[in-house]
Structures are given as C-alpha cells and as structure tokens.
Amino acid sequence: MTDLPEEGWLSSDQIARLAAAGARPRPAGAVVEIGSFRGRSAVVLARAAGSVVAIDPHAGSDRGPQEIEADAARGDSDFEVFHANLARFGVADRVRHVRSFSADAHGDVTGPLSLLFVDGAHRFGPAREDLRDWGRRVAPGGVMLVHDSFSSIGVTLALLAECAGSARWRYVGRSRSLAEYERRVDAPTAGERARDVARHLAELPWFARNVAIKVLVVAGRRRWAERLGLDPDARWPY
Template sequence: MTDALEIEGWLTEAQAERLRACAARVRPEGAVVEIGSFRGRSTVVLASAAGAVIAIDPHAGSDRGPQEIEAEASRGDADHAAFLANLTAAGVADRVVHVRKFSSDALGDVSGSVSLLYVDGAHRFDPARADLVDWGRRVVPGGTMLVHDAFSSIGVTLALLFVCAGSRSWRYVGRTGSLAEYEKRVAGDGRARDLLRHLAELPWFARNVAIKALVLAGRRRWAERIGLDPAAPWPY
C-alpha cells in the first residue's frame, strides 16, 4: 500500500503525525471533513486514522500551490485523477466521500455536525476566512479544527487572527510547523490568554514572510540562513 508521505503534497511528516493523532483519538459525534485535498496526502492520513472522511476539493487547478491561483482545467483533472489513484493505492478509497466543489458551494453536501475539520483550502484572506467561519461553526463543542499554513500564509494568518484570536468559540492548542490546532470551546474562558498566544506567533510569521520574499527574489541561500529547510520549497 502507498504511504501517505509518498503522495505529492505539502504536509510534513510531523504535521501528518499530529493530524493522525487528532483523527484517531476519541471525539464528539460528527463527521470528519477536509477542505483542500490536492492529491490525497492528508486525505489518506485522515481516512486511515478516522475510518471515514468527507474530502472537499474542486480540483479546478486553482489555489494548487504557491503562486498557482488561476484555474486550469487540465491541471485540475490531472490532480483529480492522481487523487483517486492515490486513495486506491493506499487502500482507503471506500472510506472517502469526495465532494468535487469549492468549499463555499459544498456546505449543503455535508449534513449534521462536524467533529474534526481540517482546513487547507484557498489561502487568500476572503476564502480562508469564509472556511473558518462557515465550516467552523459546524464543529461541535469539544471538536477539533486544524489549519494548514497558519502563521505562514499571509491570508490564512490574517483570517485566523480575525476569526480565532481571543474568540469565544476557539481555544488555540498549538502548532506543528504551520499546522495549527484549535479546540471548539465548551466555555468561553481563557480568551485573553489565547489572544496573547496568537500574538506570540507573530515573530515566527514575520520570519516566514521574509523567507518567502527572499525565495521569490531568487535569494534562497539567504532564506536558508534565516530558517528555510534546504529540502523544502517553502516554509511549512
């Protein structure tokens, strides 16, 4: 069987382990939902650990990776074919319900509550904020939300600060690299502490923005000097 980390994607080994642990532990009743599947790396992790996952990805060839925003049908179809093949090779195809739609259009395709939400969709502020708000409200108290590219992508980070920092709804648990974990609050205490914990991540966020600027400027060696993993194309 194909191992999840053999599949093309941006989830690191340590992040995959955190995702796996969250999916495997006892959770409230509700579905496991993934927003942004790409070629299936995180989908395989979730399906293997949780037993079932609803994977939402339009496979439109847009928001496919850094600087790949515009839709391209042929690229999206190739991603979709690879996604299905990878699920089959990993032996989890029967555990995955794929909704080939944008997350904003898929809300009606998932009934009931959500116990675990993994967000790795469009990284621009407006769609990232919409995912956190619209899908986040479906997560039950005591449930989990994990967000990739947190404190790395400018759009995702601003959305997190806007929606989650000091929120009555979310408690910031921590992060593995750019994978942030939140718990849906049962009570609204600890908001000031949570706000401070978000603000404490801003220096790391600033470092990541600087790394991206250096990479885009063709100064990769400088980026590595301030923390970019030489084996990684981008700070994840």
C-alpha cells in the same frame, strides 16, 4: 505514517498531529477536509478517523505557491491522481469526494462536524469564510486544524480575525504551520480570551520570518532564505 502519497505539503510532524487528532475520541460528527490536492491528508485522516469527506473542486487553482489561477487541465490531472492515490493506499472506500468549492458544499455534509481540516484557498476572504462558516459547524469538544497558519498572509489574517480570543475556539498549538484548535465546550473567561490572543500574537515573529523566506525564495535569494532557517531540502517554509 511513511506509506503516503508523495505529493503535498504536510511534513512528518504535521502528519503525526493530524493523525493524532483523527484517532482520539471526539464528539459525534463528520470528519471533513477542505482542500485535498492529491490525497496526502485524505489518506492520513481516512486511516486515523475511519472516514472523511474530502472537499476539493480540483479546478487547478489555489493548489500551491504561485499557482492561484484556475487551470482545467491541471485540475483534472490532480483529480485523477487523487483518486488513484486513494485506491493505491487502500482508503477509496473511506473517502467521499465532493468536487466543489467549499462555499458551495455545505449541503453535501449533514449534521455537525467532529473534526475539520482546513487547507483550502489561502486568500483572506475565502480562508476566513472556511474558518467562520465551516468552523461554526464543529461540535463542542471537536477539533479544527488549519494548514499554512502563521505562514500564509491570508490564512494568518483570517485566523487572527476569526480565532484569536474567540468565544468559540481555544488555540492548542502548532506543528510548523499546522495549527490546532479545540471547539470550546464552555464560554471562556475574559482572562482566558486574553491569554488566547497573547498566544496568537506570540506566533507573529515566526510568521514574519516565514514571509521573509518566501520573498527571498521568489526573488532568487535562496541562500539568504536558508540563513533565516529554510530547510535546504525544502522549497517553502511549511
């Protein structure tokens, strides 16, 4: 998909993974994304899955690196651009926007989920709540995709706490920082859970590299960050 909103953090390989998850057969249930920003992922999911519930308060907070605090003007601008992009890319009738924080939006979505895309607040507490509370609503055989995995400290710690070796989730793999999980149908064996923990731990060197790159970028040492593998045309290692 090349005709997408330019704003956003999804790379081309992440877009392909998200689209593939949306297009393939899944159990019955809603498709939900947490964190929409200006609509890049919502357009991908709406096209691939047919419809999506997009949950984002558009409060101007948690919208990107170093943009954590709320800013009403910034949030309203994102809200307007988000809806303009839905119309521009022909999916306005396939996206239902819930302008709310994810913790307050459970009543706006009924029944189980077939696909959950999590790209909300990246601090440990809110990220863990999304994985735990929204994740438990994914039907067996369903899919959860999590952005900024093994890149953001908060998201990574939340994944290790909620998903590594879980009886609920099987780690499928990742495209850069977009991790994919399958909701287990049957209870895993002890060996399967141990292997899943090992697969998560194997990602930690890549996580450490990403954290180091971010520190160097913030410190103004971009050339050093590029030596660690940062794309010269990118700002952050997503």
